Amino acid sequence: MDSYRGMNREELDRAYNNTAAVPDVAETMADFGRRGAAIYERAGIKRDLAYGEAASQRIDWIPSSRAGAPTIAYVHGGYWQSLSKEKFAHVAAGPLAHGFNVALIEYTLAPQARMGAIVSEIGQAIDFLVAHFEEWGADPACLCLAGHSAGGHLAAMHRNHPAVSLVLCMSGLYDLEPIRLSYLNEKLNLTPSEVAAYSPQTYIGPGAPTLLTVGDSELPELMRQTADYSSLLRARGELVEEILAPGRNHFTITEMLAMPDGAALNAVVRAFS
Known part of the structure; x- marks a missing residue:
């Protein structure tokens, strides 16, 4: 039986089961839902804009109140196989309070799409946004690609996109090998070659801070994955900043962006100042 860092399948399953590790996750997600619903009551939102032909290739565009604003494009988590942009719309509140545009990106979930297709969809979404920035009055030179969990992985995979000027990864996955060896692979069906091709830590070239x-x-x-990826980025001479998140679990980490005074959001604001 395959093992990873000395963990067998049962141990590895526990090591990546975020839902089981957070007792009040249902209450937390319900709170996110209520706050997200309030976001969708704002004027001027463009919902479910199609960046491709597939049903899930959709973006919600939430505009700033000012012209020429920077944009945060957010990719949701769910281990590439669950959840949706609507489940995490609450993250838009913080950026909007600072005058940012916000784009919430949806993508096809596994097993309907393999990892390579999911990664490609995020690239399509970025291209779609860039093509509309002038029409929507957004600053084309200020695009932060942000993501949480699986979304952090997908954001990291596009550090080198020419339109991306900053990347924010919250609790991301940067090595897919433990994912392949755990219960999560029942829907993902990752192969060793896909792990090599789509693990951000494998391909660290010049990219956005x-x-x-x-x-x-x-x-x-999850903490180890972030620490290891940070070290690898630094070793390649890439600009990277680790932001402390005291008291945050795998779900409340999103408050680092959702709250107007969130430390991650403040780092983004500083980068675009």
């Missing part, structure tokens, strides 16, 4: 954060109340493997 990167902000990394992970809660200090998260599972040890």
